[in-house]
Amino acid sequence: xxxxxxxxxxxxxxxxxxxxxxxxxxxxxxxxxxxxxxxxxxxxxxxxxxxxxxxxxxxxxxxxxxxxxxxxxxxxxxxxxxxxxxxxxxxxxxxxxxxxxxxxxxxxxxxxxxxxxxxxxxxxxxxxxxxxxxxxxxxxxxxxxxxxxxxxxxxxxxxxxxxxxxxxxxxxxxxxxxxxxxxxxxxxxxxxxxxxxxxxxxxxxxxxxxxxxxxxxxxxxxxxxxxxxxxxxxxxxxxxxxxxxxxxxxxxxxxxxxxxxxxxxxxxxxxxxxxxxxxxxxxxxxxxxxxxxxxxxxxxxxxxxxxxxxxxxxxxxxxxxxxxxxxxxxxxxxxxxxxxxxxxxxxxxxxxxxxxxxxxxxxxxxxxxxxxxxxxxxxxxxxxxxxxxxxxxxxxxxxxxxxxxxxxxxxxxxxxxxxxxxxxxxxxxxxxxxxxxxxxxxxxxxxxxxxxxxxxxxxxxxxxxxxxxxxxxxxxxxxxxxxxxxxxxxxxx
Numbered sequence: 001x002x003x004x005x006x007x008x009x010x011x012x013x014x015x016x017x018x019x020x021x022x023x024x025x026x027x028x029x030x031x032x033x034x035x036x037x038x039x040x041x042x043x044x045x046x047x048x049x050x051x052x053x054x055x056x057x058x059x060x061x062x063x064x065x066x067x068x069x070x071x072x073x074x075x076x077x078x079x080x081x082x083x084x085x086x087x088x089x090x091x092x093x094x095x096x097x098x099x100x101x102x103x104x105x106x107x108x109x110x111x112x113x114x115x116x117x118x119x120x121x122x123x124x125x126x127x128x129x130x131x132x133x134x135x136x137x138x139x140x141x142x143x144x145x146x147x148x149x150x151x152x153x154x155x156x157x158x159x160x161x162x163x164x165x166x167x168x169x170x171x172x173x174x175x176x177x178x179x180x181x182x183x184x185x186x187x188x189x190x191x192x193x194x195x196x197x198x199x200x201x202x203x204x205x206x207x208x209x210x211x212x213x214x215x216x217x218x219x220x221x222x223x224x225x226x227x228x229x230x231x232x233x234x235x236x237x238x239x240x241x242x243x244x245x246x247x248x249x250x251x252x253x254x255x256x257x258x259x260x261x262x263x264x265x266x267x268x269x270x271x272x273x274x275x276x277x278x279x280x281x282x283x284x285x286x287x288x289x290x291x292x293x294x295x296x297x298x299x300x301x302x303x304x305x306x307x308x309x310x311x312x313x314x315x316x317x318x319x320x321x322x323x324x325x326x327x328x329x330x331x332x333x334x335x336x337x338x339x340x341x342x343x344x345x346x347x348x349x350x351x352x353x354x355x356x357x358x359x360x361x362x363x364x365x366x367x368x369x370x371x372x373x374x375x376x377x378x379x380x381x382x383x384x385x386x387x388x389x390x391x392x393x394x395x396x397x398x399x400x401x402x403x404x405x406x407x408x409x410x411x412x413x414x415x416x417x418x419x420x421x422x423x424x425x426x427x428x429x430x431x432x433x434x435x436x437x438x439x440x441x442x443x444x445x446x447x448x449x450x451x452x453x454x455x456x457x458x459x460x461x462x463x464x465x466x467x468x469x470x471x472x473x474x475x476x477x478x479x480x481x482x483x484x485x486x487x488x489x490x491x492x493x
Contacts, residue, residue, distance in 0.1 A: 002203035009101045009198060014137045015130070017198040019219065022210040025201055026224050034223035039449040047123050047313045052106060054314075055121040055155055058170045059109050062090030072102055083147075098144030099195065105138055107155075108147075115150040118142065119176070123313055125159040125323065127177050130219040135179055136186035143187070152183040159322045163315035173314075173322070211252065212238060214245055233258035235280050239422030240273050247273075272412075280418045291414035295493045298371040298405050304333040304489070305372050306481040307379050308474065310451035316458075317353040327382050328354040328454050330362050331478040333486050334370075341486070347474050350458035350467070359386050359393045372400060375426055375485055376408045407485060407492075415492060426484055434487035437480075443469075444477040 007013070007028040017024035026033055037045075056062060063082045067075035075095030082091050091108040107119035120135045135152050142149055158175040201208060212229065216222050216238075229236070235258055237243070237251050247268045256262055259280045262269070269277060279286045308329035313322055320326065328348040335341045346361040348354035366372075374380070380401045387397040411424055419432045427446065431438060439445040444453055456462055457470040 003205060006199060006202040008097075009195065009202075011101075011103045011134065011137055014101070014194070014198070015134060017201065018133055018194060020210055020215045020222060021198070021201045021208050022228070023222050023224055024198055025204065025207040026227070028202055030207075033227045035226045039446070039452045043448070043452050043455070044123065048121075051123050051157070051313060052121050054168065054170060055107065055119070055174060056090075056092045058155070058174055059090040059107050059119070061088065062092050062107070062109075063088045064092040065094055065104075067095070069104070072097070075104070096141050096145050096147075098141040101137065101141050101195070103138050103141045105142070108142075111150040113148075115148040116142075117151045117153060118149050119153045119155050122154055122156045125157050127154045127156065127179060128219070132179060132182045132186055133190075136183045136191060139183045140187045140191045151178055152180045153177065154179050157313060157322045159324075161315075162321055163318055165318040168314065212236065213248070213252070233260075235259040235418070235421065237262075240269075241276060241422050241424075242270070243273065276416055276422065279416050283418055285415065285417040288414040291410065291492055294410055294414065295489065298373065299369065299403075300335075300337040301367060301370040302335045302489075303366065303370055303372045303403075304335075304482040304485040305374055305379055306331045306478055306485070307382050308447060308450045308454070308478050309382065310454050312455065320353075325382065325385065326354055327358050327386070329450070329474055329478050330358065331482040332362075332365055333482040334367065335486065343479060343482070345475060345479055347471055347478075348454075350454075355386060355390060356393075359390055359397060363393065363396050366400065370403070371405045372403045373405050373407055373485055373489060375406070375481075377406060380404055380406075407489060410492070411488075426481065426488070429488060430484050433491040434484070437484060437487055439477075439480060442476050442480060443473040450474055450477055 009017075013024055013027055016027050056064070063085075065075050065078050065082065067078055069075075072095055075093075076097055079091060079094040079096065082088055082094070089110050092106070094105045094108050096103050096105065105118060106121045109117045109119060111117050118135065118138060120131070120138065122131060124131075131154055135154065139149055139152055153176045155174050155176050158173065161169070161172045210228075212232070216225055216228070222228070237248060237257060237259055240247070240259060250268055251257075251262065251266075259277055262277050262281075266277075275286050307327050309325045309327045311323045311325045315322055315324065317326070330346050332344045333341060334344070344365040346358065346365075348357060372379075383397050383401055387394040390397075408424060411429065417432045420428050427439065444450050453470045453474055457467050457474075462470075
């Protein structure tokens with residue numbers, strides 16, 4: 001039996017329905033089942049809000065429709081009144097309804113002859129394929145409401161813009177790209193059919209069954225990622241490292257959902273993937289005996305090094321660009337040949353550009369000899385970037401890269417444990433190799449949270465007590481990262 005009334009579609013739900021019909025259904029009727037927002041998602045929303053406000057300044061003389069989403073009818077009425085006032089050059093967050101689809105338009109700017117330009121603001125640095133349906137559904141509704149749309153624009157960040165200090169040059173910070181042709185084509189070819197399918201889904205009394213697949217993370221990670229995996233196999237085939245779509249589709253066609261059910265010699269598995277399959281099937285870790293020799297080649301004293309960085313969409317320091325990666329914290333555990341372990345740590349105080357004090361303090365504590373143990377190539381990339389940006393440190397920063405030993409690369413090449421579940425991140429490796437050490441006791445538990453914490457710590461409006469608490473939390477997290485590397489190194493040696 002179908003529902004007699006269904007949830008109205010919105011721009012967001014339309015995008016969800018294009019990605020996965022189950023996601024559409026759950027977002028419409030069971031939003032509380034969604035995964036909690038993580039630090040990255042919260043930061044993305046905050047960035048979008050800040051960029052949206054700046055984007056409105058790019059189209060001056062406008063009026064903001066401030067009614068919240070749950071007062072859509074009032075917002076629509078306010079929008080109509082504003083459109084009737086010819087002195088208003090742009091409408092911000094205008095509300096419209098057509099064919100039972102509700103939208104809010106970022107910017108509707110007056111153009112020639114009573115027409116308007118539709119401007120959708122994105123925090124990305126380019127136009128992406130998934131943006132086209134986003135503007136197309138808005139174009140469909142606007143046309144249905146009798147609004148003549150001259151052009152459809154995506155306005156995104158131009159990461160070639162170099163900030164010179166003071167107010168942002170909005171003409172350089174934002175880039176307008178026309179997507180009129182693509183949006184009109186999508187409206188002609190796909191909107192009505194897609195809406196009909198989605199309404200069929202929303203008339204159901206239960207969510208449709210959809211197999212886990214690429215749509216779970218493309219083009220966006222689904223908010224119900226965790227929910228859909230409840231009760232699934234412990235070693236789902238999506239945990240196969242570096243598995244491309246053809247392999248996963250081949251396994252699905254064969255009715256295989258669990259790695260343990262993959263037959264020996266299954267075609268399409270790489271050497272590493274076959275190794276993972278064998279380890280999971282036997283329940284035993286795979287270890288190349290050469291791993292001990294590789295680690296013993298590391299020169300004393302051992303320097304275990306980790307960086308924390310942030311990449312603000314709106315550049316904060318003169319000479320930097322949008323989304324430029326800025327290091328603000330390092331942690332260093334140093335162990336000498338006698339086994340003595342010392343810890344050094346730096347967190348920028350928040351005043352001015354962190355890069356120079358970060359580099360100077362690191363060089364002060366980094367010994368002239370000994371291997372530098374890192375986890376991934378990230379620290380090498382940051383040091384290379386700093387050597388280019390800060391020529392006064394270049395001759396001392398660059399040689400550090402030659403001393404690096406990438407513990408992540410060693411793990412991928414020489415070791416696998418079934419409880420890694422296909423993930424070599426430190427958060428997956430540490431509970432297996434050093435179960436008494438973890439991150440659950442920390443306020444900050446991953447790099448994204450660390451970035452968000454620093455961004456908050458340096459805000460003028462953040463009170464002193466909160467800055468101190470955030471600083472202490474950053475100390476604890478970054479120090480735990482290098483302590484974890486020490487423990488993993490010892491467990492593998």
